[in-house]
Amino acid sequence: MPDAPSRPAVPGRGLVTQRALVEIVRTAVLGSYGVTELAEPFLRRLRLGEPAIRVSIQPEVAVDVRLTIAYGLPVAEVARQVDSAIRYALRRALEREVGAVRIHVAGLASGPFSTPGAGARSAADPGAARPGEDSG
Numbered sequence: 001m002p003d004a005p006s007r008p009a010v011p012g013r014g015l016v017t018q019r020a021l022v023e024i025v026r027t028a029v030l031g032s033y034g035v036t037e038l039a040e041p042f043l044r045r046l047r048l049g050e051p052a053i054r055v056s057i058q059p060e061v062a063v064d065v066r067l068t069i070a071y072g073l074p075v076a077e078v079a080r081q082v083d084s085a086i087r088y089a090l091r092r093a094l095e096r097e098v099g100a101v102r103i104h105v106a107g108l109a110s111g112p113f114s115t116p117g118a119g120a121r122s123a124a125d126p127g128a129a130r131p132g133e134d135s136g
Contacts (some may be wrong), residue, residue, distance in 0.1 A: 025055060028088070029082055030081045034069050034078035035068070036067075037068050038066065039068050042120075050066075061094065061099055061124070062102075063098070063102065068107050072133045079105065082103055086098070090099045
């Protein structure tokens with residue numbers, strides 16, 4: 001069976017809202033290792049402050065992100081990973097190169113964070129003791 005003939009690219013336009021781009025960036029940022037949360041100021045919840053994610057698309061795609069990183073992790077490495085995740089997600093969604101990505105670290109968060117498998121009883125090993133429990 002012969003291969004299907006390749007179609008030439010058809011010029012056209014696609015419409016992507018700025019809100020959709022913000023959600024793509026939000027998913028990429030929160031999926032990155034070391035990011036605990038987006039730094040939404042309290043006033044933003046009242047719609048008075050600046051948002052944690054700003055995306056501008058003219059003349060090129062530019063992103064500003066404010067986030068909080070887990071204490072004890074190298075900030076520069078987390079920022080590089082977030083930058084890479086944002087660029088990959090937008091490049092994949094828009095098929096277009098991304099200009100400036102500015103990452104503002106608003107603070108470091110300390111405390112217990114939920115990491116996969118940390119301190120939880122495994123379903124595969126129901127007899128596993130939790131920290132501080134006596135197994136005997």
